[in-house]
Amino acid sequence: MTVLRTLIMLALVSGPAAVMAEGSPAPKDSYLYIGWPIEGSVVSAKSFRVWFGLRNMGIAPAGVDKPMTGHHHLIIDAPLPPMDEEIPADKNHVHFGKGQTETVLKLPRGRHTLQLLLADHDHIPHDPPVVSRKVTFTVR
């Protein structure tokens, strides 16, 4: 019985480790999307605007710990990073830690993908992760 209790305790303690995201909680009805460009669109090689859509959650600059907020990360031509770690900062993972809700991008001609991933004050995705659909579009 004691062994069983210990096992249950162990399971409870180790439980959260099995969950992918360890970030701050996100509301169930949060919705993240890329407002522009939309799937299949064609944008200019000079530059194009990207705007970030987020419903039922707020934006806070990186480092600001407020419940039900986060900041945007734009994933360019790359798969989603691990959900239980800080999002890397490189040319494929652009952080918007100043609380921006839109940006202007310049990409080489060709097909590209964009995906948004919201993360908390520590740059760790929320639990559950708040992630947009991946958009494929053409730069011409």
Next chain:
Amino acid sequence: MRTLIWAATLVAFLVPVASIAGDTPAAPDAKVSIIWPYDGSTIRGGKFWLRFGLKNMGLAPAGVEKPFTGHHHLIINGELPPFDEEIPADETHVHYGKGYSEARVVLPRGRHTLQLLFADHNHIPHDPPLFSKKITVLVP
């Protein structure tokens, strides 16, 4: 008649300058806009998500003091309030102090005007003040 038009134009330009703005500086080239709905839109049922556009600045929840951030305020069927005071909070002036970048709006039948006004952690507009064009929507 021409003199009258000139006088009106002059007043239109002078008024915003004459109003004293808050102490929090706005970023250069910052711009607030209403991404959706477009000016003159007809919205059946009167329920929609209003998307807030913000160029070259970031969002922060009310009370969070970070340079070049603020939060949105929606003015429904009203005029811009004084720029050197806290924006009032009533049914004409809706605050989005959680750092929202869009909001569900429900309007009754009729013609309505919508305008965004950005403000700092103390709900006081920036210097210079950042506000969108005033748009008109029709709910049939």
